[in-house]
Amino acid sequence: MSTTQTIDAINQDYQFGFTSAIESDAFPKGLSEDVVRAISAKKGEPDFMLDFRLKSYHQWLTMEPPTWADVDYPPIDFQDIIYYSAPKSVEKKQSLDEVDPELLATFAKLGIPLSEQKRLSNVAVDAVFDSVSIATTFKKDLAKHGVIFCSLTEALEEHPELVKKYIGTVVPATDNYFSALNSAVFTEGSFVYIPEGVTCPMDLSTYFRINTEGTGQFERTLIIADKGSKVSYLEGCTAPKFDSKQLHAAVVELIALDDAEIKYSTVQNWFAGDPKTGAGGIYNFVTKRGNCKGNRSRIFWTQVETGSAITWKYPSCILTGDDSVGEFYSVALTNHFQQADTGTKMIHLGKNTRSRIVSKGISAGVSKNSYRGSVVIKPNAENARNFTQCDSMLIGQTCHANTYPYIQVENPSANLEHEATTSRISEDQLFYFQSRGIPTEEAVATLVSGFCQDVFNELPGEFAAEAGKLLAIKLENSVG
Amino acid sequence: MTNQAPLLQITNLHAQVANGGQKILNGLNLTVNAGEIHAIMGPNGSGKSTLSKVLAGHPSIEVTAGEVLYKGQNLLELEPNERATAGVFLAFQYPIELPGVNNTTFLRMAYNGKQKANDLPELDEAGFAEFLKTKLPLVEMKDDYLHRCVNAGFSGGEKKRNEILQMAVLNPCLSILDETDSGLDIDALRIVANGVNQLMSADKAILLVTHYQRLLDYIEPTFVHVLANGQIVTSGDKSLALELEAKGYDWLLPHPQQAEVAV
Numbered sequence: 001m002s003t004t005q006t007i008d009a010i011n012q013d014y015q016f017g018f019t020s021a022i023e024s025d026a027f028p029k030g031l032s033e034d035v036v037r038a039i040s041a042k043k044g045e046p047d048f049m050l051d052f053r054l055k056s057y058h059q060w061l062t063m064e065p066p067t068w069a070d071v072d073y074p075p076i077d078f079q080d081i082i083y084y085s086a087p088k089s090v091e092k093k094q095s096l097d098e099v100d101p102e103l104l105a106t107f108a109k110l111g112i113p114l115s116e117q118k119r120l121s122n123v124a125v126d127a128v129f130d131s132v133s134i135a136t137t138f139k140k141d142l143a144k145h146g147v148i149f150c151s152l153t154e155a156l157e158e159h160p161e162l163v164k165k166y167i168g169t170v171v172p173a174t175d176n177y178f179s180a181l182n183s184a185v186f187t188e189g190s191f192v193y194i195p196e197g198v199t200c201p202m203d204l205s206t207y208f209r210i211n212t213e214g215t216g217q218f219e220r221t222l223i224i225a226d227k228g229s230k231v232s233y234l235e236g237c238t239a240p241k242f243d244s245k246q247l248h249a250a251v252v253e254l255i256a257l258d259d260a261e262i263k264y265s266t267v268q269n270w271f272a273g274d275p276k277t278g279a280g281g282i283y284n285f286v287t288k289r290g291n292c293k294g295n296r297s298r299i300f301w302t303q304v305e306t307g308s309a310i311t312w313k314y315p316s317c318i319l320t321g322d323d324s325v326g327e328f329y330s331v332a333l334t335n336h337f338q339q340a341d342t343g344t345k346m347i348h349l350g351k352n353t354r355s356r357i358v359s360k361g362i363s364a365g366v367s368k369n370s371y372r373g374s375v376v377i378k379p380n381a382e383n384a385r386n387f388t389q390c391d392s393m394l395i396g397q398t399c400h401a402n403t404y405p406y407i408q409v410e411n412p413s414a415n416l417e418h419e420a421t422t423s424r425i426s427e428d429q430l431f432y433f434q435s436r437g438i439p440t441e442e443a444v445a446t447l448v449s450g451f452c453q454d455v456f457n458e459l460p461g462e463f464a465a466e467a468g469k470l471l472a473i474k475l476e477n478s479v480g
Numbered sequence: 481m482t483n484q485a486p487l488l489q490i491t492n493l494h495a496q497v498a499n500g501g502q503k504i505l506n507g508l509n510l511t512v513n514a515g516e517i518h519a520i521m522g523p524n525g526s527g528k529s530t531l532s533k534v535l536a537g538h539p540s541i542e543v544t545a546g547e548v549l550y551k552g553q554n555l556l557e558l559e560p561n562e563r564a565t566a567g568v569f570l571a572f573q574y575p576i577e578l579p580g581v582n583n584t585t586f587l588r589m590a591y592n593g594k595q596k597a598n599d600l601p602e603l604d605e606a607g608f609a610e611f612l613k614t615k616l617p618l619v620e621m622k623d624d625y626l627h628r629c630v631n632a633g634f635s636g637g638e639k640k641r642n643e644i645l646q647m648a649v650l651n652p653c654l655s656i657l658d659e660t661d662s663g664l665d666i667d668a669l670r671i672v673a674n675g676v677n678q679l680m681s682a683d684k685a686i687l688l689v690t691h692y693q694r695l696l697d698y699i700e701p702t703f704v705h706v707l708a709n710g711q712i713v714t715s716g717d718k719s720l721a722l723e724l725e726a727k728g729y730d731w732l733l734p735h736p737q738q739a740e741v742a743v
Contacts, residue, residue: 423579426576427539427540428576429576429578431536431538431539431560431576432572432575432576432578433561433578434537434559434560434561434564435536435537435560435561435563435564435569435570435572436561436564436586436589436590436593436646436650437561437564437565437590437593437594437597437650438561438589438590438593439559439561440561442589446581446585446586446589447578447580447581449580450578450579450580450581450582450629451579451580453580
């Protein structure tokens with residue numbers, strides 16, 4: 001990233017805080033069995049899906065919200081949330097010409113051109129606006145390779161057998177409170193299937209946008225990489241500024257069969273709440289998990305978490321297949337009143353399984369940033385290896401950084417390494433930059449960028465630049 | 481000399497540790513013209529490093545009175561980074577480590593920052609690499625320093641040489657070398673001094689803050705000043721440094737009992 005870009009970026013506020021004037025077709029607030037049935041009916045789903053939703057809903061009713069995370073928030077009123085909201089004018093979209101121009105303008109503002117321009121950067125995009133998928137680009141090109149990339153709703157219509165076979169197999173509805181809620185009321189998401197032996201010819205990408213105030217976003221992503229296939233998937237998120245909190249409870253499931261590889265990258269920039277009062281912002285309570293089901297399969301998670309009032313998120317890998325590999329690279333930045341409790345779980349089941357965790361936490365303002373990670377080696381996981389590196393950087397005197405590593409080893413042949421550091425950006429470091437003519441904001445951005453380099457290196461090119469820029473914006477005025 | 485303003489003019493400078501701390505400088509006066517090298521010597525605690533910090537704008541020191549003009553301009557109202565881009569350079573006594581920040585990237589940020597502030601063209605990565613190649617021999621540094629993080633894991637001597645490399649890249653008008661000789665072995669001292677001498681010219685000036693005469697064997701000062709209790713108590717030419725080496729500082733300091741008698 002060039003320094004000029006950084007400087008330009010520093011002077012920006014949250015730039016995605018606009019709302020678009022688009023008529024929406026929304027359910028009234030509240031959750032009941034009728035609402036769950038209505039969502040399913042609205043989408044014309046097959047019976048197995050309705051059963052799945054109803055089971056999840058009844059399960060959810062018996063569950064309590066988790067309290068173990070190091071985050072504080074008042075109880076959520078689940079009857080005060082809209083569970084379905086769709087832009088009115090896009091009932092069916094065969095081509096982009098039919099999409100509401102206001103919507104296209106919104107996505108253009110977000111830097112997501114859905115039209116031909118995207119051809120140049122060779123990324124296929126699925127755009128989700130509130131509860132529905134607006135458009136998926138490059139479907140035809142991908143179909144030539146046998147790759148299925150569409151909204152989950154379309155997948156249920158066109159490939160119900162694939163959805164039925166895999167949905168809920170990695171994150172069962174009963175997994176946790178928020179996954180149960182999602183399983184009952186999810187409205188949209190992306191579906192990806194890469195056939196045997198195919199390397200997906202382009203990066204796939206989903207952009208999520210919450211637009212309607214009071215709307216919960218409950219999307220569900222399902223990615224299946226068949227034997228010997230390979231795919232790189234990018235996820236980006238933004239939301240307008242509202243004074244009230246908004247709930248985002250997503251579920252992402254990845255399945256990698258023998259010799260397959262999935263790389264899942266996220267740059268998350270939800271609205272974090274008012275910097276001065278902490279009002280508003282997104283509760284980002286997300287369950288992401290991949291199953292390295294096949295032998296020699298590989299799943300890589302890379303996340304840059306910059307937004308959200310509260311982040312509760314642990315992208316994890318179940319290393320089922322022998323010789324499978326799970327990696328997790330994370331930058332989590334909290335500033336002002338933000339709270340993050342994030343990390344990963346690596347569950348080693350197969351022989352010779354390997355996992356690697358690199359976590360970088362940056363805290364500024366009065367924020368709270370916790371890394372929570374779990375490495376589990378089960379009895380059959382002969383020769384499992386894990387390397388964990390967990391670094392925290394503090395900016396200022398009023399923020400918190402915590403690390404909660406859990407290790408559970410049931411096979412003596414395991415080899416685990418854990419490294420952790422805590423550092424602070426010192427006045428002397430900033431003065432050293434200044435004495436060489438480099439202003440403080442740029443100095444902070446450079447130090448933070450250097451701190452995160454190991455993670456940024458894992459991001460696809462375009463995202464790496466975006467991530468560096470985002471961090472600079474988020475840390476604006478955090479020093480001095 | 482022409483009737484040009486001095487490069488640096490310090491008048492009645494008073495300074496203390498920030499937030500009401502100890503008073504350190506007590507009415508210091510100093511005039512430095514282009515083409516001159518001034519050695520600032522003096523016992524421990526006399527205020528030598530504080531003077532360096534004040535000139536560079538370190539936030540730990542607060543100026544309570546007096547004036548500092550750089551090229552006729554009020555230096556004290558400039559931010560530290562503005563002082564740097566205006567041509568003031570401080571070589572640190574203890575250079576700071578910047579983990580994760582590549583040395584070349586840092587040097588290029590500094591160089592382009594100065595160019596930009598002075599409406600001069602910036603250099604791209606390739607152009608800067610070429611430019612940097614011409615500066616490395618000044619401090620007898622090898623390429624591999626450039627790929628490391630700024631000062632991270634550098635030896636004491638490497639850090640000091642890296643300071644002089646930064647000086648070469650920024651080409652400052654006024655350089656303040658704060659005990660650059662401390663912690664250097666004889667070979668490193670020679671290398672650093674050679675670098676400094678090559679960077680000196682008729683339109684520039686250097687303030688050498690040092691404890692020891694030995695640096696002055698390599699960098700010949702125009703004037704030598706002795707700082708004590710936050711003031712310059714005596715000034716002379718290079719022979720003063722030799723005298724100090726032989727006699728110490730004690731004879732220059734006001735004797736407390738005599739002072740009482742005088743009252």
